[in-house]
Amino acid sequence: MHGNYGCDMRGMLSFQILWLLSRRSMHGEEIAEELEKRRGEKPKPGTLYPALKDMNEKGLITGNKKGKIIVYSLTSNGKKSVKLAREYFIRSFGDILGA
Amino acid sequence: MHGNYGCDMRGMLSFQILWLLSRRSMHGEEIAEELEKRRGEKPKPGTLYPALKDMNEKGLITGNKKGKIIVYSLTSNGKKSVKLAREYFIRSFGDILGA
DNA sequence: GATGTAATATAGGATACCCTATATATTTAT
């Protein structure tokens, strides 16, 4: 189990990354810090970087290398994806926030 | 990949079940139908029932058999869990729902 | 009581998401 919530709260990392990148372009460490703010814990490199690699290979994000950092942005497919995925997310979980 | 959202939207099934049961006690088929309303697709029996079994073994829910149906309710641990997990969920995803 | 339907259950397989540990590349500090 992950965290001390009684139930498993893993999931939708790639969606959350897409969401963050839809607000502004970021490099890996910045993404990790944003996730830490929300989740309470910073994802380990072995969690984050394979996810970014996978999303890049799927054409959702694109990386722009500047020295040792790589700034990621959404591709047009990534933008379409985050729009659709957010609609699904709200349909699925919207009432949890409202109540 | 699951659904046509570009990114994987699996996750937190047990949390969603806890949330549904915090509104009212239900049996498996009712839970499946509530999930279908939200997700657009009904989880297959091979998805739902192992999850319920697991949650029961973890002491989050308890089942009351009435003929061929089993009505599930939250245990006190389940109630604590859904409260904590909901706080985590809102911290993690609240801005997605709000924006 | 035999047949069919509804509800639950189990077996087995795939993938995303998590981790720990280790490695590489670039920048910064000494």
Add this chain to the structure above:
DNA sequence: ATAAATATATAGGGTATCCTATATTACATC
């Protein structure tokens, strides 16, 4: 130049969440 710190990357392992397919149990209908 050497060392330390930062950012990214890979290898390998565990679990939840999904699936398809099959089986069981209880109720309903004839």
